[in-house]
Amino acid sequence: MATPTLQVALDLLELDRAVEIADEAVRGGADWIEVGTPLIKSEGMQAVRTLRERFPGHEIVADMKIADTGAVEVEMAAKSGAGVVCILADADDTVIVEAVRSARKYGVRLMADLINVGDPVSRSRELAALGVDYINAHVGIDQQMIGRSSLDLLRRLAGEVGTPVAVAGGLDAETASEAVAAGASIVIVGGNIVKAADVTGAARRVREAIDRPEIRPREEESRDAAIRRLFEGVSAPNVTDAMHRKGAMAGIVSICGRVKAVGPAVTVRTVAGDWAKPVEAIDVAGPGDVLVISNDGKTDVAPWGELATHSAKNRGVAGVVIDGAVRDVDDIREMKFPLFATATVPNAGDPKGLGEINTEIVCCGQEVRPGDWIVADESGVVVVPRERAYEIARRAMEVRKNEERIREEIRRGRTLSEVSELLKWEKRH
Numbered sequence: 001m002a003t004p005t006l007q008v009a010l011d012l013l014e015l016d017r018a019v020e021i022a023d024e025a026v027r028g029g030a031d032w033i034e035v036g037t038p039l040i041k042s043e044g045m046q047a048v049r050t051l052r053e054r055f056p057g058h059e060i061v062a063d064m065k066i067a068d069t070g071a072v073e074v075e076m077a078a079k080s081g082a083g084v085v086c087i088l089a090d091a092d093d094t095v096i097v098e099a100v101r102s103a104r105k106y107g108v109r110l111m112a113d114l115i116n117v118g119d120p121v122s123r124s125r126e127l128a129a130l131g132v133d134y135i136n137a138h139v140g141i142d143q144q145m146i147g148r149s150s151l152d153l154l155r156r157l158a159g160e161v162g163t164p165v166a167v168a169g170g171l172d173a174e175t176a177s178e179a180v181a182a183g184a185s186i187v188i189v190g191g192n193i194v195k196a197a198d199v200t201g202a203a204r205r206v207r208e209a210i211d212r213p214e215i216r217p218r219e220e221e222s223r224d225a226a227i228r229r230l231f232e233g234v235s236a237p238n239v240t241d242a243m244h245r246k247g248a249m250a251g252i253v254s255i256c257g258r259v260k261a262v263g264p265a266v267t268v269r270t271v272a273g274d275w276a277k278p279v280e281a282i283d284v285a286g287p288g289d290v291l292v293i294s295n296d297g298k299t300d301v302a303p304w305g306e307l308a309t310h311s312a313k314n315r316g317v318a319g320v321v322i323d324g325a326v327r328d329v330d331d332i333r334e335m336k337f338p339l340f341a342t343a344t345v346p347n348a349g350d351p352k353g354l355g356e357i358n359t360e361i362v363c364c365g366q367e368v369r370p371g372d373w374i375v376a377d378e379s380g381v382v383v384v385p386r387e388r389a390y391e392i393a394r395r396a397m398e399v400r401k402n403e404e405r406i407r408e409e410i411r412r413g414r415t416l417s418e419v420s421e422l423l424k425w426e427k428r429h
């Protein structure tokens with residue numbers, strides 16, 4: 001088997017950072033340098049020209065994702081120095097044919113991106129017949145967030161397509177290795193290299209993995225287990241960032257400082273500090289659940305205290321969130337239990353049994369339904385609608401990864417404003 005090609009996808013917005021990251025990736029063993037679609041949209045063909053000049057010994061791939069005017073866009077990329085130009089496999093045949101003619105004229109190769117194609121095997125055969133040079137089994141970043149897998153797509157093509165096959169979409173060292181074992185000759189890796197603090201190290205790990213392709217047995221993980229694992233690996237701010245700055249409860253703080261709670265909500269509505277329903281809800285909750293209690297925001301009387309905390313902890317409850325006050329704070333702090341509340345007050349209400357368990361409630365300004373996911377840490381509490389929990393957990397992990405590289409660049413001496421090119425990206429009115 002020929003040595004597989006490692007293509008690093010520079011899905012960035014800033015050309016200076018892209019050049020620096022490309023340099024580090026090449027040192028880790030990347031062969032081809034992809035000018036990612038976001039970089040092309042942000043910096044135009046200048047990004048292709050610059051990378052061509054800076055990396056004369058490497059193939060430059062322009063991920064134009066061409067959808068129309070195939071000839072012109074291939075010409076633009078070719079004249080800027082790309083050796084491979086990407087077109088959407090979904091584009092009309094008229095576009096593909098024109099792109100192929102232009103590619104032949106300017107001496108470049110065409111890679112067709114299967115993103116969103118309904119019947120990838122037939123379309124790949126059609127594209128090969130039309131003269132496309134490479135097929136890319138690509139699952140896009142937004143599709144990855146809902147659990148679609150580029151490896152699954154690649155496996156559908158195995159043995160069915162004559163042209164060399166590339167693969168892209170959320171690959172890391174392990175999945176890249178499996179992709180080569182499944183027949184890919186070009187492995188495209190974006191985020192798991194370019195967002196790493198140590199880009200060279202990350203590229204090297206992928207390089208070594210694809211040079212020794214193997215399929216490792218993997219343990220099946222349930223959706224809920226994946227959601228929990230991902231949320232446990234990110235912060236509440238990462239989660240609100242992933243939700244377009246939504247989902248955060250207002251005016252609530254961690255009572256025990258540096259603790260974290262992740263889990264599906266068991267909701268409780270109580271009235272005037274009545275602690276019967278909050279305490280009964282401990283028995284309703286399973287291990288790993290988070291109790292979310294609305295006391296209508298009243299802070300003069302506490303529906304929760306030390307004995308309830310003790311009982312919740314024994315039951316394995318992951319945390320308690322209260323739109324209202326708590327008491328016995330000194331004892332609870334000793335337990336280091338993830339408790340979040342809006343206030344503290346010494347007096348409790350009476351256990352009359354008013355309220356409900358597991359109905360929709362509003363807690364600190366956020367609607368919470370039973371089963372919605374809660375992520376709470378010292379920054380505060382975020383609610384994630386249960387239908388979107390997996391997607392948001394994946395996106396939050398991307399936010400975290402993105403920050404790793406930004407943090408590293410700040411450590412090297414850039415300001416945050418420089419790294420994120422704030423002035424360039426201020427909204428024009």
Ligand SMILES: O=C(CO)[C@H](O)[C@H](O)COP(=O)(O)O
Nearest residue numbers: 009168169170171189190191
């Ligand atoms: O074309 C792309 C997105 O449309 C990316 O370049 C491709 O998906 C590789 O990046 P990642 O490894 O982060 O998925």
